Amino acid sequence: MRKVVRGFYAIAYAVKLSKPNVIAAYPITPQTEIVENLAQMYANGDLGDTEYITAESEFGAASMVLGASAAGARVFTATSSQGLLLMTEVLYNAAGMRLPVVLVVANRSISAPLSIWNDIQDSISIRDAGIIQLYAENNQEAHDMVPLAFKVAENRDVLLPFMVCVDGFKLTHAYEPIDLLDQEAVDRFLPPYKPPVKLDVNNPVAMGCYAPPPYYMEFRVAMEYAMDRAKEIMLEEFDKWYEITGRNWGGHVVAESCEDAEIVVVAMGSIVSLVREAVKQLRQEGLKVGLLKIRTYRPFPAEDIRESLKNAQKVIVLDRALSVGAEPPVTADVKSALFGLDLEVYPVVVGLGGRDIPRELIEDIVRNVAEGKITPEKRYEGLNEFEEVIP
């Protein structure tokens, strides 16, 4: 059913259709409306047997979904920015305990200075936790990713938390037409959760044990193997999703106009659409430009990226986060995927803390790269000149 809705509603509605047993959440801008919508559905009795709990903090919310997941429940939470950082310890723990917690992150910058606006520093900061991360290009994709997240996370060969990353405000607060899923389609795709192990008096096990040196390393490496398996399993699920909904979002990456492209722009999240428009414009100008959308960020699709970019000469990576003191995070990952190939990678940081990313800015970057006006070194676009002073 196509309906004009806000992004946060599209997400909340997909959560409802996924029938989680327990939702625990704590509000934070710009995630708040996601959980407000779920709270309203709960208040209206529209969530069936789902328990909705208002937590005392994001830390508490994450801990509650962890506990509920250990008890065998399908669980959901959502957060942003500082909230995600506050959850971080628990999320690492959930990943290590192999609990399929699903969360939506309404991406927002990290304080200080305080900023409620969009970049992806928050989710990028916990890329090493053992959590699957998908970045939505638009609200339709965000809506579709939610049932998918449960399906993949709960797969016995995966059993890892799953994070759906959605640009705060830009997507969450946009009011636009969305093809809302129906219950029947979601039920067909996503069966009820059957936990392989749970807290059960009839079959007592201990979970969250501590592992001395003879065991610890195996547990961590086992997570890595699960991530690897998730790569294949996700592709299968993407296909099934297409069969059921008719919507094909592609695989871990989507390469557009890359076959003959000399320059390819790599992007993640809502700016992908903008880059696509820029590419169209630049193609009209005769520039051989392509777009590579990274959809799955963890597990990192290094082979897909290498395959897509092997014919390019210059690769521009648009990073919307920093790894202060090192190369921007997505650039670093892309570079490692391209190691040994004869091409140049241009790290370009844009759009931190909600800074505008006009289409013309992207076009200019590409033109400048094409004309050799800029070198493949870390640079910041859309940045004002400034001078540091101490009052």
Next chain:
Amino acid sequence: MVKIKLYIGASNPPLSTSMKTGDWGTELAIVDEEKCIGCGQCVTFCPEPAVELVEKDEKKVAVVNHDYCKGCWVCYTVCPVSAIEMETKDIYKIEVC
């Protein structure tokens, strides 16, 4: 290299008693079954638990499982009839020449 069985979710099968703690202390609790009135105080208090009440000659007496008794003296201190003695393990009975 040994092959390890890894329970996913760091989950563990229940109740391993594989760690025998009976060799921890220098002493062991020994019950004088004559004096024992089978009140169960030692059972309640034993932190391990290494004491249980067993039916013997038509009366209940405390029996200490020396595989797990750490020799902590707790049972000794709570026994209302002084039926428990703490005995130094043979290995610690050093004979001075």
Next chain:
Amino acid sequence: MDILKEVRFHGRGGQGAVTAADILAVAGFKDGYYTLSFPMFGAEKRGTPVVSFLRISDEPIVIRDEVKNPDFVVVMDPSLVDVVDVLAGIKDGGIAIINYPKGSEDLKQKLGKDVEVHAINATKMAMEILGRPITNTAMVGAFVGATGIVKIESVEETIMEWFGNKDIAEKNVRLVREAYDHMKEVCGW
């Protein structure tokens, strides 16, 4: 409409500037367009000047930043023209529709910019029909009357769906229609 149209709404927190954009997004969708509306990304409190945005197009909408160069500007509160540069960035040939009691000529002089500006006394209309000075639906009607980019019937249908209370919905439809008729006549089409 073959190209993207961008609209910026000015109001004060609590006056329904976001709802105005949303109603038009739904109405435009009913007419078969791609639409995108969203509030100013921030944390504005009741009474502070706020903006909301609407994009409407034949093609899927990919630009999600705040509207910097609107084709149309809608202002819900007469006091805003003194404190906010409501015409900031407006395109050449753009149209501004402003709730302003003293008429278009006075308004044009005050704003001093060479764009099409239409005043409408929406507060008076709202007081007469709703009994309350809530002007967002009136300004939606005025916007449609001035621009014609969505069908007034679609707007009316949307408003009937929007308000849970049938009586309030009908009053708002009347208000929208009155503002629409008025503005259509002013603009002479």
Next chain:
Amino acid sequence: MNLFGPGHGACPGCGFPIAVRGALEALDGKAIVVNSTGCLEIVSSMYNRNTWGVPYVHSLFENAGAVAAGVEAALRALKREDEAHVVVFAGDGATFDIGFGTLSGMMDRNHNVIYICYDNEAYQNTGNQQSMATPTGAATTTTPVGNILPGKVGRKKDMVGIAVAHGIPYVASASIAYPKDFQRKVKRAAEFKGAKYIQVHSPCVTGWGIDGKLTVEVAKLAVETGLYPLVEYENGQLVRVRKIKERKPVTEYLKLQRRFRHLFSHPKGQEIIEELQRVADENAKKYGLDA
């Protein structure tokens, strides 16, 4: 199958296993245990050497309250609430200090959880660092005795009072010296729906500097001096108190423990002893301890 142990690695004479086993027996093993990081967790839940006979989960140091709330919510959502009681075992560090927020949240939302704090009055797992449960004058590695300072300055936090203030249906204090009383309290707690808080005084032989054979005696003296009053609140009302026939001076309790030994020689020791006696006297007055 036993509910807990044997084969765990607690020090000989440790207090908390008495409480853990007592609580699980009181509930007939109908329990899902949530445990915070700490001594109990370390001695019982090493991978491949789990000594729990009931379902058990450990997540972090500071989130047992929230994890238990999540487990309880899941049981409700999955229509399994009759299967077991959700029982938390957490040390005083996890309860009074770092996990206070999630415990408060759990109590505020009144989850159907029995939260048992085994109170050994410092971070004993890591070698006796002070917590908000450490009593005045106790020497810990982070409140050491020096020329100027006589151990911990400041009072032990009144967690029982704070739990009562949350308006939860049942709150009690207990001691491993009175295991039957503790077990009765656990059973009583299980009769209430909602959040229950039981704080059980549980000596740490190494941290307190006592011999295993003194565990029970020291715990008993804490009660008999009035320093650790055993009280019980139902629906906010103080309903039962363990009366003391002849209240003993606090020095009898203090002198048995290495953590208080300096009080008898330090220039400020006498002042601290008087302060502790005042605390005991206040407790006696507040709860009507004297028989």
